[in-house]
Amino acid sequence: MAWVADVSTARAGLRPKGAASTRGGVLTERDQEWLRWIGRWRAVTAEQVARWFVPELSSGVKVVERRARVWRELGLVETRRILATTPAVHTLRGPAMTLFGISGPVRHPLVGQLSHDLAVVDLAIWLRQRDRSLKFLTEREIRATDDPNTDTPLLAVKAAEGSGRKLVFPDLISITVRADGSGAATAHEVELTSKDHPRMVALMTSYVVSEGIVAAHYYAAPPLRRRITKAAAEVNGWAKSAGAVGVPITVSGWDWLTPEGQSTRTGVEE
Numbered sequence: 001m002a003w004v005a006d007v008s009t010a011r012a013g014l015r016p017k018g019a020a021s022t023r024g025g026v027l028t029e030r031d032q033e034w035l036r037w038i039g040r041w042r043a044v045t046a047e048q049v050a051r052w053f054v055p056e057l058s059s060g061v062k063v064v065e066r067r068a069r070v071w072r073e074l075g076l077v078e079t080r081r082i083l084a085t086t087p088a089v090h091t092l093r094g095p096a097m098t099l100f101g102i103s104g105p106v107r108h109p110l111v112g113q114l115s116h117d118l119a120v121v122d123l124a125i126w127l128r129q130r131d132r133s134l135k136f137l138t139e140r141e142i143r144a145t146d147d148p149n150t151d152t153p154l155l156a157v158k159a160a161e162g163s164g165r166k167l168v169f170p171d172l173i174s175i176t177v178r179a180d181g182s183g184a185a186t187a188h189e190v191e192l193t194s195k196d197h198p199r200m201v202a203l204m205t206s207y208v209v210s211e212g213i214v215a216a217h218y219y220a221a222p223p224l225r226r227r228i229t230k231a232a233a234e235v236n237g238w239a240k241s242a243g244a245v246g247v248p249i250t251v252s253g254w255d256w257l258t259p260e261g262q263s264t265r266t267g268v269e270e
Helices: 031-037 044-055 060-073 094-099 111-130 138-147 195-209 220-243
Strands: 077-080 089-092 135-138 170-179 183-191 213-220 247-254
Touching: 031 044, 031 060, 031 089, 044 111, 060 077, 060 111, 094 170, 111 135, 111 170, 111 183, 135 138, 135 183, 195 213, 195 220, 195 247
Parallel strands: 183 213, 213 247
Antiparallel strands: 077 089, 135 170, 170 183
16 A cells, blocks of 8 residues: 555546636636535535535535535535434535546435444544644545555555455545655544444454554444444554564444543553
């Protein structure tokens, strides 16, 4: 896996030349920037778009919703209210993906995954608020780059035995640019539903032995935190005894929108 500080290779074609900034039913340059960002995820809310681009604007959500009406009129975005407990979500349609050169199939939000998908977007926003220098790669971008059956993944991680898959596609990768211009990649996983212990151990082991990931951090829903911390302790113990070069797996709490302030553990049960 060859990491570079500039992630433009993984997002090739996502920066077409914009039209002149106009209003009404024509896309502005800002529209195009926002739509390209929406295309990086399976689904996002207007509030998430506003928090990423205009967090200082109190009317940001209304601005996004107003522009979304134009996007829908142009056939570029689909807006759906899927869960009563969450706002409507926006996804790119095929014409928008073609317009911006975004590879891969059109992604539609799934009921069973929507809470997780939105939580990953919230995590990226939270991480960016803490460090504006971070670069990000989303799972959609990683999957668009690497075929699940490839033996030579560029961005995905080769799966350890017992994980039930050939490759691991992180929920999110953040990249810190080193002084020499290279990139240090950290994998982030949001865990809101339970996985059996052997599978969780195998998935974590994939990160520990990976040559491209320098850190792996899990954000666990409160009911799952103890189990995930136990799996991390087992993997970290094995890595230490085996002299593995990989970094320890760390686990912190995730209470929907409040990862901040949660204590971080390196596989030590509370």
